[in-house]
Amino acid sequence: MDDLQTIRAETLAAIGAAGDLRALDAVRVAALGKSGRVTGQMKTLGGMAPDQRKEFGALINTLKGEIEGALSARKVELDRAALSARLENERIDVSLPARPERVGHIHPLSQTMDEVCAVFGEMGFVWAEGPDVEDDWHNFESLNFPPDHPARQMQDTFFLPPRADGMPMVLRTHTSPVQARTLLDPATQKMLKAGGSLRVIVPGRTYRVDSDQTHSPMFHQVEGLVIDRVTHMGHLKGCLTDFCRAFFEIDDLPLRFRPSYFPFTEPSAEVDIGCSWKGGELRIGAGDSWLEILGCGMVHPNVLANCGVDPNEFQGFAFGMGIERIAMLKYGIPDLRTFYESDLRWLRHYGFNPLDVPSLTGGLGR
Numbered sequence: 001m002d003d004l005q006t007i008r009a010e011t012l013a014a015i016g017a018a019g020d021l022r023a024l025d026a027v028r029v030a031a032l033g034k035s036g037r038v039t040g041q042m043k044t045l046g047g048m049a050p051d052q053r054k055e056f057g058a059l060i061n062t063l064k065g066e067i068e069g070a071l072s073a074r075k076v077e078l079d080r081a082a083l084s085a086r087l088e089n090e091r092i093d094v095s096l097p098a099r100p101e102r103v104g105h106i107h108p109l110s111q112t113m114d115e116v117c118a119v120f121g122e123m124g125f126v127w128a129e130g131p132d133v134e135d136d137w138h139n140f141e142s143l144n145f146p147p148d149h150p151a152r153q154m155q156d157t158f159f160l161p162p163r164a165d166g167m168p169m170v171l172r173t174h175t176s177p178v179q180a181r182t183l184l185d186p187a188t189q190k191m192l193k194a195g196g197s198l199r200v201i202v203p204g205r206t207y208r209v210d211s212d213q214t215h216s217p218m219f220h221q222v223e224g225l226v227i228d229r230v231t232h233m234g235h236l237k238g239c240l241t242d243f244c245r246a247f248f249e250i251d252d253l254p255l256r257f258r259p260s261y262f263p264f265t266e267p268s269a270e271v272d273i274g275c276s277w278k279g280g281e282l283r284i285g286a287g288d289s290w291l292e293i294l295g296c297g298m299v300h301p302n303v304l305a306n307c308g309v310d311p312n313e314f315q316g317f318a319f320g321m322g323i324e325r326i327a328m329l330k331y332g333i334p335d336l337r338t339f340y341e342s343d344l345r346w347l348r349h350y351g352f353n354p355l356d357v358p359s360l361t362g363g364l365g366r
């Protein structure tokens with residue numbers, strides 16, 4: 001009897017003292033395992049008289065139940081403690097600033113495209129895109145390029161094997177084919193017929209057989225297209241003046257619209273922005289020099305007709321500019337080739353904070 005009391009007291013104390021699940025299991029084995037103390041007591045039952053065996057057996061069973069209950073209660077306690085310890089250790093402080101060296105940077109080309117889209121977005125333009133691998137019809141023919149136009153020749157264009165139907169394929173030499181793709185879209189035609197106006201902005205990659213300090217075989221352009229029944233050259237001037245002033249963040253930036261030629265516009269113009277080269281340093285804004293930054297014009301009636309839009313009813317303007325060029329001018333990046341070198345030091349210097357939201361007042365204003 002005494003012995004059962006001792007086993008009970010010692011085992012229950014050991015259960016209470018077990019600091020983890022392993023220690024608790026050791027207590028279980030020491031009491032209830034094959035050679036445990038309680039099991040040892042059970043083994044003595046065989047040599048007892050029936051009456052004694054009945055009484056003693058009942059006591060051992062009670063003790064066994066008590067120990068099992070204490071074991072599982074302690075297990076629940078230990079599990080709960082282990083969970084709270086884990087929650088405590090694994091807690092992350094979301095208010096801690098990220099380590100600066102771990103933050104990546106937005107490439108200046110991506111930033112510039114985002115800024116251009118943000119400015120035109122404010123004016124109601126929507127984003128559109130087209131394929132880099134383009135067919136000759138969209139890249140040239142639809143845009144009113146004369147058959148012998150130099151842009152079609154080998155030295156300018158990357159030609160690809162023709163399509164199954166014989167159509168010559170190229171890497172698009174400009175984003176202008178997306179003008180044709182957008183105009184031909186049945187949704188556009190339906191919208192125009194219903195009295196709506198089309199305003200799209202198309203940033204994307206373009207390709208030409210050209211490689212030197214200021215030309216790369218792959219570069220980026222952004223195209224714009226506005227079509228409705230009333231848009232005229234005055235709107236073109238206003239829109240592009242507003243854009244240039246917002247993009248370069250100079251409210252009185254002087255602009256010059258210089259007559260030019262593009263097959264897909266008539267009349268056509270190139271836009272120059274004012275600048276000065278005082279002390280050999282380029283400053284954008286008032287000055288006595290001009291820098292060309294984009295091409296534009298009223299969409300040629302042939303382009304509209306080629307794309308199933310009646311030129312007697314609809315008109316509008318288009319423009320296109322090189323992203324690298326305006327990024328270099330805005331951010332003072334001297335060498336075009338560095339855009340594609342993936343030099344981390346360059347990217348840390350010229351790159352942008354990924355958490356910044358490009359806006360009308362983004363960029364330089366940071």
Ligand code: DAH
Binds near residue numbers: 173175176265295
């Ligand atoms: N596609 C022309 C180029 O790559 C740029 C351009 C000029 C686009 C005038 C236009 C435009 O939409 O109207 O040189």
